[in-house]
Amino acid sequence: MQQITAQHFAERIRRGAAQARAAGFDALLIAPGPDLAYFADYLPVATTERITLLVVPVDGEPAMVVPALEHDGAAATRAADAFRLVDWSDGEDEYVPTSALMEPSGRFAVSDALWAMHLLGLQQKLPGARFEAISHALPMLRAVKDADEIDRLAAAGAAADATFDDILGARFAGRAEREVAADLDRLLREHGHSQVDFTIVASGPNGANPHHEVGDRVIAEGDMVVLDFGGLMDGYGSDTTRTVHVGEPTDEEHEVFEIVKRAQQAAFDAVAVGVPCQDIDRAARAVISDAGYGEYFIHRVGHGIGTTTHEPPYLVEGEERPIEAGMCFSLEPGIYLPGRFGVRIEDIVVAADDGAHRLNNTSRELHLVQ
Ligand code: ZN
Ligand code: ZN
Ligand code: ZN
Numbered sequence: 134m135q136q137i138t139a140q141h142f143a144e145r146i147r148r149g150a151a152q153a154r155a156a157g158f159d160a161l162l163i164a165p166g167p168d169l170a171y172f173a174d175y176l177p178v179a180t181t182e183r184i185t186l187l188v189v190p191v192d193g194e195p196a197m198v199v200p201a202l203e204h205d206g207a208a209a210t211r212a213a214d215a216f217r218l219v220d221w222s223d224g225e226d227e228y229v230p231t232s233a234l235m236e237p238s239g240r241f242a243v244s245d246a247l248w249a250m251h252l253l254g255l256q257q258k259l260p261g262a263r264f265e266a267i268s269h270a271l272p273m274l275r276a277v278k279d280a281d282e283i284d285r286l287a288a289a290g291a292a293a294d295a296t297f298d299d300i301l302g303a304r305f306a307g308r309a310e311r312e313v314a315a316d317l318d319r320l321l322r323e324h325g326h327s328q329v330d331f332t333i334v335a336s337g338p339n340g341a342n343p344h345h346e347v348g349d350r351v352i353a354e355g356d357m358v359v360l361d362f363g364g365l366m367d368g369y370g371s372d373t374t375r376t377v378h379v380g381e382p383t384d385e386e387h388e389v390f391e392i393v394k395r396a397q398q399a400a401f402d403a404v405a406v407g408v409p410c411q412d413i414d415r416a417a418r419a420v421i422s423d424a425g426y427g428e429y430f431i432h433r434v435g436h437g438i439g440t441t442t443h444e445p446p447y448l449v450e451g452e453e454r455p456i457e458a459g460m461c462f463s464l465e466p467g468i469y470l471p472g473r474f475g476v477r478i479e480d481i482v483v484a485a486d487d488g489a490h491r492l493n494n495t496s497r498e499l500h501l502v503q
Contacts, residue, residue, distance in 0.1 A: 137174075137281045142212035145172055145279070146195050152271055154191035159239030161267070161274075162255075163187035166246030167440040168267065170368055171275050174212040177203055184227045184251045187216065188234040198231045232258035239263075242270045272445040276437055277459040283483055285369035286438065286461050290481050290492035292324035293363055293371035297495045300360065305352045305379050305502045310334040314347040317362045326366045330442045333361035333374075340376070340475030343432055343467060354380045357390075357474040358502070359467075363442050370442040372463055373493045374479035377500045389426070389468050390476050390499045396420040396466040397478045397497065400434055400448075404464075404482060404489035410452040417466040426468045435463040438481055460484045461492070 149172060153161050163172050165185050170176050173187050175197075183200040185207070195216035199207045204220050207213070219234070221227045228251075235241065238261035243252060245268050252264060267274060278286065299320050305313060314332040321329050335345040337356040352358060356379045363372035376393075378386060396417040403416035414434040421430045433449035438461050446452065446460055465479030480493040 137211055139212055139214035141279065141281060142172060142174055143215040146189055146215055148277075149274055150189050150191050150195075152274055153189070153242055156242070156271055157240060158242045158265075158270070159191060159236045160241050161187075161189040161271075162235075162241050162243045162247060162264075163189060164244035164247035164251070166244060167444070168244040168246065168275070170440045172212070173197060173207075173216070174210040175207055176368075177206065182248075182250065183223075184221075184231060184248075184254075186231055186247070186251070188231070189216075190234075190236075196234050198227070198234070200227075228254040228258045231255060235259060235262065237261055241265070242267045268445070273454065273457075275439050276445050277457050278439060278461050278483070279459065282369065282439065283459070283461065285367050286371075286481065286483070287492050289326070289363075289366040289369050289371035290373070290494075292321065292326060292366055293373045294493055294495045295324045296320040296362065297360070297373065297375055301377070301500055301502060303502075305336075305356075305358060305377070306354050307351060309349050309351050310336055310339070310347045311349060313352070313358075313360075317360065321362060321364055321371075324366075326364045326371070329362070329364035330370070331362060331364075333359065335359040335361075335475065337474060338472050341469040341471050341473060343469060343475065343477070352379060357382070357386060357476060359475055359477050361477065361479065365440075365442070368440060370438045370440070372438055372442050372479065372481060373495070374465055374477045375495060375497075375500065376476045376478065377502045379502055381501065382499060386474065387499065389470070389474075392421060392424045392426060393466055393468055393476045393478050394497055396430075397464055397480070400464040400466060401480075401482060401489050401491070404456060404484050406458050406484060406486055407455050410446050410448045410454055410456060411450050413448045413456070413464070414450055417464070421466060421468060429468045429470055430466060431469060432467070434466055437462045456484045458484055458486050464489075
């Protein structure tokens with residue numbers, strides 16, 4: 134893995150400023166959360182009522198407002214040379230130094246995670262300013278990953294793969310979904326995850342509900358079991374799904390599984406730089422519809438992943454923005470038969486000039502478990 138430096142973050146800030154300029158904004162207002170982790174390598178431990186805000190003007194020098202007592206932490210990140218720090222102390226009106234960095238009648242793209250309290254405080258200081266949510270105004274701000282980010286996503290993917298390989302040795306029949314989910318949580322952490330965001334174990338009829346997380350249902354011989362799990366490792370996300378079967382599957386279960394597998398491959402084959410995001414969804418959907426199961430594929434085919442486990446680009450009908458080299462996203466078609474069972478297969482892939490590369494590489498065959 135290459136050494137990441139302040140230059141990486143300066144480059145991200147430059148790219149962000151260019152996108153903001155192109156969209157007619159005066160500055161980005163980057164708050165603690167995934168945006169600040171991305172631009173400033175900074176996740177303040179205490180995200181509190183005290184404002185921390187990175188102001189990235191489209192012209193001019195970026196600066197981060199920080200509480201004085203958190204100055205040292207902010208100055209110690211790998212991004213610290215990419216912007217200057219502006220301290221404020223308890224007892225001061227924090228919106229004075231913050232608004233001083235902003236154009237009084239400017240137009241600002243604001244991190245989704247900025248506390249409403251702080252946004253209201255800034256609005257009061259700058260009544261002529263206009264604010265818009267970054268996710269709506271600049272959805273692709275963090276969508277194209279650099280080499281360091283792709284390395285981290287690949288490492289997180291490999292850890293999720295190792296987790297899947299380990300869980301195959303676990304007992305399924307006779308245990309509650311909740312117990313298998315606890316195994317997944319423990320294994321993800323053992324393989325290096327600092328945070329587990331979801332451990333879906335959806336057995337039998339529960340598998341037909343893509344939103345089912347986990348419950349007390351006891352897994353039985355003959356069940357299809359959808360396993361969808363992921364979290365953050367070294368600041369970057371993992372998210373993979375495999376569907377396993379307890380004992381021998383029926384012909385119908387096998388057939389449905391094979392259709393989903395072909396749909397997932399069709400999505401993979403459709404990934405190319407310049408292709409509209411919706412075309413990836415269409416490619417998978419065509420396979421499932423042609424096989425007669427179109428009405429049972431009830432969600433988009435994929436979502437981006439980075440400093441969060443769900444973010445743009447969304448691979449969904451109506452999303453016409455093109456795939457760019459460096460975008461990382463899931464491909465996760467499924468078929469959900471109400472009251473019976475479900476199948477989903479999900480890999481994270483990265484788009485490159487020569488097509489897609491998978492960051493999840495466990496077998497996509499139907500695994501039979503005990
Ligand atoms: Zn079965
Ligand atoms: Zn998933
Ligand atoms: Zn996913």
